[in-house]
Amino acid sequence: MNPRRIAVLAGGVGGSRFVRGVRAAYPDARIDVIVNTADDVTLHGLRICPDIDTMLYALGDGIDPDKGWGRADETWSIMAELKDYRVEPTWFALGDRDIATHLVRTQLVAAGATSTEITAALATRWITDPALHVLPMTDGRVETHVVVVDPDAPSGRRAMHFQEFWVRHHAEPEVLDIVQVGIDDATATQEVSEALTAADLVLVGPSNPVVSIGPILATRGVRPALRATPARVIGFSGILGGSPVLGMAHRLLPAIGVEVTAGAVGRHYGTRRSPGGILDAWVVDSRDEAEVVGVERAGLPTLVVPLLMTSPEATAEFIRAGVEFAS
Numbered sequence: 001m002n003p004r005r006i007a008v009l010a011g012g013v014g015g016s017r018f019v020r021g022v023r024a025a026y027p028d029a030r031i032d033v034i035v036n037t038a039d040d041v042t043l044h045g046l047r048i049c050p051d052i053d054t055m056l057y058a059l060g061d062g063i064d065p066d067k068g069w070g071r072a073d074e075t076w077s078i079m080a081e082l083k084d085y086r087v088e089p090t091w092f093a094l095g096d097r098d099i100a101t102h103l104v105r106t107q108l109v110a111a112g113a114t115s116t117e118i119t120a121a122l123a124t125r126w127i128t129d130p131a132l133h134v135l136p137m138t139d140g141r142v143e144t145h146v147v148v149v150d151p152d153a154p155s156g157r158r159a160m161h162f163q164e165f166w167v168r169h170h171a172e173p174e175v176l177d178i179v180q181v182g183i184d185d186a187t188a189t190q191e192v193s194e195a196l197t198a199a200d201l202v203l204v205g206p207s208n209p210v211v212s213i214g215p216i217l218a219t220r221g222v223r224p225a226l227r228a229t230p231a232r233v234i235g236f237s238g239i240l241g242g243s244p245v246l247g248m249a250h251r252l253l254p255a256i257g258v259e260v261t262a263g264a265v266g267r268h269y270g271t272r273r274s275p276g277g278i279l280d281a282w283v284v285d286s287r288d289e290a291e292v293v294g295v296e297r298a299g300l301p302t303l304v305v306p307l308l309m310t311s312p313e314a315t316a317e318f319i320r321a322g323v324e325f326a327s
């Protein structure tokens with residue numbers, strides 16, 4: 001198959017690596033990247049969209065290649081100044097270069113621009129490829145909050161923004177519940193609906209199933225569009241050999257009742273032939289061959305290939321394999 005228009009569902013670090021692979025696999029296709037915005041947060045009065053920023057920096061070669069997020073050649077003067085003022089929070093690293101992005105965004109928010117418009121404005125700097133579009137999943141405001149065990153709290157539990165759980169507490173507290181605040185009022189944008197309807201191929205990246213892909217699927221209009229599209233919908237596992245390659249998916253999956261295996265995540269997304277399912281095919285890593293039986297028993301054809309995104313070319317190879325398998 002030679003896709004002409006591809007829609008990709010993605011989060012930040014894993015999602016952007018995946019998109020680079022999609023571009024390498026299909027150099028001539030139009031690619032619409034539908035990005036999670038439920039990690040968004042306001043700190044120091046600045047509106048921050050971590051997954052959008054990671055996506056733009058990565059696709060524009062502005063990313064810190066070692067960390068996989070944030071700006072290359074970053075400096076930290078403003079953080080140091082804020083610390084000297086004893087202004088909280090100090091746990092979220094905001095580099096000087098990165099802050100410029102948040103200043104631009106925050107001004108545009110104040111001027112009444114939507115997330116879609118702001119992302120398009122920022123993208124004019126980062127995305128030179130006219131056939132690559134970065135789209136926030138919604139113009140509504142959604143924030144993932146996590147309820148964790150806190151022995152020091154009178155109730156024994158505490159709710160916090162997902163970024164605080166992950167960046168400040170390193171995903172260590174036990175998770176009792178995950179809430180997407182605002183999700184019931186969040187609707188897919190016109191651009192996202194169009195991308196899903198017009199695509200001849202839809203790829204669900206190996207991004208975190210709970211806090212990256214989960215909020216996109218929960219945005220009103222997305223799941224019905226995935227179920228209705230004539231395009232093949234192919235999912236790629238981010239769980240390899242029973243754990244995520246990076247991030248904290250293993251701390252969150254149990255809280256939504258999903259085992260930390262490639263098979264369980266595939267069954268969680270489900271086949272389009274079952275109620276609510278979104279996939280035509282599922283792709284797992286070579287280490288997870290034993291998972292195939294269980295997923296296929298649930299009606300979802302599953303391919304086994306090496307899934308490490310060591311380079312855009314390596315990623316492109318498994319993407320093409322998945323696409324050929326599904327067609």
Ligand code: GDP
Nearest residue numbers: 011012013014015206207208212238244245309
């Ligand atoms: P975040 O928003 O920055 O947390 O990034 P994403 O949600 O987009 O991606 C994180 C997910 O990508 C994690 O669950 C990882 O397991 C997955 N991931 C990272 N590197 C790789 C890789 O090389 N191969 C695969 N298959 N998944 C990966």
Ligand code: CA
Nearest residue numbers: 011012039051
């Ligand atoms: Ca994220």
